[in-house]
Amino acid sequence: xxxxxxxMQAPGYVKFKLRGKELTLEPVIxxxxxxxxxxxxxxxxSGKGTYPAGRFLYAAMPKEGKVTLxxxxxxxxxxxxxxxxxxxxxxxxxxxxIAVKAGExxxxxx
Numbered sequence: 001x002x003x004x005x006x007x008m009q010a011p012g013y014v015k016f017k018l019r020g021k022e023l024t025l026e027p028v029i030x031x032x033x034x035x036x037x038x039x040x041x042x043x044x045x046s047g048k049g050t051y052p053a054g055r056f057l058y059a060a061m062p063k064e065g066k067v068t069l070x071x072x073x074x075x076x077x078x079x080x081x082x083x084x085x086x087x088x089x090x091x092x093x094x095x096x097x098i099a100v101k102a103g104e105x106x107x108x109x110x
Contacts, residue, residue: 014067039056041096076106080106
């Protein structure tokens with residue numbers, strides 16, 4: 001852990017329902033020249049089947065005020081695969097109180 005912070009543009013929040021609960025995630029835009037919503041999130045599977053620090057997910061920019069979140073596309077950050085990578089941690093507002101069982105699972109130990 002380096003303890004550094006990086007400021008990124010957050011265009012707003014995405015509100016959605018999953019398993020009957022209304023949830024919110026805050027994406028950032030990594031590259032304004034190629035805007036996509038980038039989510040760094042944790043959930044109740046973190047450390048119990050998925051990487052403890054969290055996972056990443058991209059989504060297209062909103063169309064007519066709607067965003068499609070496909071958690072099947074959630075994937076592990078690079079620090080899962082090597083101890084030489086550093087990865088951002090999910091902000092507090094992106095720690096989901098439910099288990100997202102879709103997406104990439106824990107890779108093992110490095």
